[in-house]
Amino acid sequence: MNQIKMPLHAATVVFGGTFDPVHFGHLRAAAELSQQLAVDDFRILPAGQPPHRTDTLATATQRLTMLELALHEHPGIRIDDREIRRAGPSYMADTLAEIRAEIGPTRPLLLALGQDAANQLDRWHCWQQLPLLAHLLVMTRPDNAPTYAGKLEQQLRPRKVADTQALWRKAAGAVLHLNITELAISSTDIRARIASGSDPAFLLPASVIAYIKAQGLYRADDASPAGPVIR
Numbered sequence: 001m002n003q004i005k006m007p008l009h010a011a012t013v014v015f016g017g018t019f020d021p022v023h024f025g026h027l028r029a030a031a032e033l034s035q036q037l038a039v040d041d042f043r044i045l046p047a048g049q050p051p052h053r054t055d056t057l058a059t060a061t062q063r064l065t066m067l068e069l070a071l072h073e074h075p076g077i078r079i080d081d082r083e084i085r086r087a088g089p090s091y092m093a094d095t096l097a098e099i100r101a102e103i104g105p106t107r108p109l110l111l112a113l114g115q116d117a118a119n120q121l122d123r124w125h126c127w128q129q130l131p132l133l134a135h136l137l138v139m140t141r142p143d144n145a146p147t148y149a150g151k152l153e154q155q156l157r158p159r160k161v162a163d164t165q166a167l168w169r170k171a172a173g174a175v176l177h178l179n180i181t182e183l184a185i186s187s188t189d190i191r192a193r194i195a196s197g198s199d200p201a202f203l204l205p206a207s208v209i210a211y212i213k214a215q216g217l218y219r220a221d222d223a224s225p226a227g228p229v230i231r
């Protein structure tokens, strides 16, 4: 039977993160989001040198390679590697401004982020610019309710919308909370397992596990202040 294909929404989604390493929690969330939103441009955007994180262990290039391995068979999700190519710290506000300049002023641009990241949005550089540049799509996690306070609550509350339709009507400015299946997987847990010699099988793609092993990443002896030892 022929399936009726719905036209895709002309919109750009950016799913940013550290991906140190990428795992099935990220990949499942990205797959669900891209299906639910049905946009013609869905990007995973690894942070080059995350300004708010000091504990990344893999290099930017290694994190990019792991994403490439993980997304090898998902042509609908592409990797935007601009922050990896850019020298110095990466700020999402700069990245979104750059993408906005490329896609023009009218195309909807969505920044997808987990509830944990959204709860701390006011720690991001020029965070008040973010809703002016893009819609915020917050993936809600059952164990991580919104805890917006003060200025963050003031900025986000009036922007809240109830469904995706509101996102296609304007280029930026809405905040949508969307339920996404939460797999209880985190990069922190995976790194800890590897450091303790435990097998991370089925938490992330086998190709990524093979790469981690080949590069000697996240092993306990890599936790030196000098950073990972690449073997």
Ligand code: ATP
Pocket (backbone or CB within 6 Å): 016, 017, 018, 019, 020, 024, 025, 026, 029, 112, 113, 114, 115, 116, 117, 139, 181, 182, 183, 184, 185, 186, 187, 188, 189
């Ligand atoms: P870490 O444990 O090192 O903090 P992480 O697993 O949370 O890493 P990040 O790279 O920091 O991964 O997250 C990228 C984005 O993916 C964030 O918006 C985060 O909220 C979201 N995310 C992380 N883990 C999951 C998960 N299991 N399910 C859905 N979304 C997730």
